[in-house]
Amino acid sequence: MTTTGSRVLGWSAAVSLALTAWMALVASPADAVQGDAVRLLYLHVPTAWLAMYLSFGVTTLASVLYLWKRTRSQFWDLVAGASAEIGVVFLGLTLVIGSIWGRPIWGVWWTWDARLTSTAVLFVLYLGYLAIRRVPAEPHVRGRRAAIVALAAFVDVPVVHMAVDWWRTLHQEASVLDERRLGDPQITGVMLFTLLLAVLAFTLLYFWLLVHRYRLARVEEEAEARRLEEALVERRAEGVEAVPEVSTT
Amino acid sequence: MFRDAALVAGKDLRIEARSRVATNQVLPFALLVLILFAFALDADRGQLASVAAGMFWVTVLFSGLLAVQRSFAVEAGDDARDALRLSGLDGAGVFLGKAGAVAAQLLALEVVLAAGVIVLYDVDLTGVAFFALVCTLATVGIAASGTVYGAVAAGLRVRETLLPLLVLPVLAPVLLGAARASEAVLGTTSTTMADAWPWVRLLAVFSTIYVAFGIVAFGPLLEES
């Protein structure tokens, strides 16, 4: 993406975020049941969508493309890493905002309902992915290892969801505390519009962040490559110096 | 592939027979964990019977981690990966062999641990065959996923801290499933057999997924450096 392109993206993200903020805080009404706390949902739902589906989805897709011979390229490796970082940050944000929202609504900071628990496990899964990316290694070695871990995490996500869902429905505690009910898109009109606007704004923000994080990663890789070329030159120079000693015998 | 698996599993189990690390170290560790839980939960309050199944599986999980670490530590010398790759054995075969050896050791451990739980936590085991089924499925899942992530972490200097971080979130469903299913036959909770069967299915699904994943991914994972 060109600099102009990313600048356009950045500005549209900024504008839509500003608009969202205004709509969320000023223009839209407080909820009949939740009061002003509902405004937190305009932050919570988009970050959740962004983290869980968009960024980890991109990470998984990019990992597949990296592993598949036909499309293998460092581009996908860097995209996967960048997207996962953004995802982890936003997922953390989702959990925190959800917790803050939960306090006035449910009276507790945390509860072991299906959604929250699965989300927490997902969070730790991707922390593991980021950890494996940080272990020093050659780029293609690290890339492949990370891609395989990303796929294993992706494979695990539905299993975790299934398990945790069953767990909570069996215990039948979920009814009052079911976040799903309260966050239902039975909200209409202005509130629905604000929510959709928020999702759009955050999506734009995601792509803008992705472009910049990718560029940063790319520059880091190029710096390494340059160091490699210097190392190659030095290595070969060893040969030239050492030859006089070896040539006889 | 199966020939190679049998060769590797045989080698790993022979090493265990000679060095007895699982019997001398992992087993006592597991029993110790059971005892520590009893301290933590204050044995007199009668809670132990209701948490017995959960405690059993948490202990198995931690022991499984140790078993996997050991499985990769025995690969000769400085670099855990070199000897395995140099042998020229098929990656999928090595995976099945190593995971199989870990599973065998874990199953043996579970027999002793079950006896330990029955005695120490004062519970009854009402369905031995069902419990054996749960144990087998869960153990295959633990061994398979542990071996996959063991390969990811093998040879890295940070592997002792990295392996638990990678494996435990993945094993969360296994813990959940195995504990809830076991409760039907172990301990005093209200879980019925009807409740337990969906969990058994979950364990079967998990195990199948990770065995398949390991067969495909283990070879490429070893190909580093």
Next chain:
Amino acid sequence: MSSPALPPAAMPLAARFRAAVSLLGRFPALAGVDLDVAPGEIVLLRGPNGAGKTTLLRACAGLVGITSGEAEVLGCDLSRDRRAVRRRVGLLGHATFLYDELTVADNLRFAARSAGRAAADGTVAMERLALDGRLRDLAVAKLSAGQRRRVALAAVVARRPELWLLDEPHASLDAAGRDLLDQLVTEAAAAGATVLLASHELDRADHLATRRVTIVGGRAEGGLLATVTPTPERQPARVP
């Protein structure tokens, strides 16, 4: 002891490298190797420490990746699939690749069978290297360094490889062991196997070798067959 100076295309080479680069982390251990090895040759790799001899041997064993250039060993393209070649080579490296807790007999049996040979080949190797006496059922951890080296060598023999890769094989072997090694290498080459050996023991290795290649700064001198002349006091070819 002459090496045939045939153009490389005339017969299938045991190993062929062109401008091969191999990275260890970020360090270019091999910085553009040109090397041909004909089957049945015993090639001596010599050069200063850190020149890349070990890496080259490991590359031939399919253990290290070739990041650029061409590399083909026993007909297998190393940049595409390194695994195929491993069963057919035997590497005697700095590490022993033995399982400390297992006995000599167990280790050799495993070595043979993992290369697709019969367990009996392990027994034969044991006898050949005089390991079948009291050492046979001893755990490898209990052996001395020299004895372990013998077992490692036996493991290579047990695999009956087409390509022998020996990294400083004479080191830590006693006099009897060294003689045995020389015999084994000569027999193997006579039977059609190829041997690449890296050594600082130039007197011994020189007698053994049919050709000498110098490895320096991650590159090979005298590596290409067409440039080799068979006289013992040849001048190495200049780096182009």
